[in-house]
Every structure is written in C-alpha cells, then in structure tokens.
Amino acid sequence: MLKIVLCIKRKPEMTREAFHAYWKDVHAKVVKEVAGPLGMRRNVHNRTITTSLDEGIRQGRGASPEDFDGVAESWFDSLEALISAAATEEGRRA
Numbered sequence: 001m002l003k004i005v006l007c008i009k010r011k012p013e014m015t016r017e018a019f020h021a022y023w024k025d026v027h028a029k030v031v032k033e034v035a036g037p038l039g040m041r042r043n044v045h046n047r048t049i050t051t052s053l054d055e056g057i058r059q060g061r062g063a064s065p066e067d068f069d070g071v072a073e074s075w076f077d078s079l080e081a082l083i084s085a086a087a088t089e090e091g092r093r094a
Contacts, residue, residue: 001075002075002081002082003074003075004073004074004075004076006074007070007071008072009069016048016050019069020047028045033094038085038091039076039082039085039091043074044072045070047070048067
C-alpha cells in the first residue's frame with residue numbers, strides 16, 4: 001500500500017473558511033471523478049482548526065508559525081499501480 005500525504009496551504013487571498021468549503025464542495029467531487037482512473041483506493045481530507053493552544057504547542061516544539069490549512073492523504077495499491085494507471089490515456093486526463 002502506498003499513501004501519499006500532502007500538507008496543503010490555501011491561496012493567500014482565500015480565508016481558511018473559504019478554502020475548507022472549496023475543498024469539501026468542489027475539490028472532493030473532482031477527486032471522486034479521477035479516483036477510478038488513477039487507481040486511488042482512498043482519499044482523506046483533514047482540515048485544520050485554530051485554537052488558543054496553538055502558540056504554546058508551537059513554542060514547545062520550536063515550530064514555525066506557518067500553518068497548513070489541511071492535510072490530504074491519497075492511498076494506492078502500490079507505486080507501480082499508480083504509475084501504471086497514470087500512464088493510461090484515462091489516467092493522464094485525470
């Protein structure tokens with residue numbers, strides 16, 4: 001099993017709320033359409049939240065104040081299966 005994990009940052013002109021709405025209402029539909037041609041077995045969107053604990057957690061870990069707006073996970077049977085699917089005409093269109 002291959003899992004690709006991407007940390008996603010919204011465009012500077014978008015609010016986090018607008019990004020999350022787009023990701024849920026528009027992008028998720030696109031992923032469903034291309035999942036089959038790409039051999040994608042699972043796709044998970046993890047949205048971030050802002051809390052009063054954030055700054056303390058960052059300082060305790062020496063982390064950057066740059067936030068991600070979400071983390072996407074895409075699952076495939078294997079790297080070879082993904083490469084093979086992406087090499088087809090349908091996969092290239094996806």
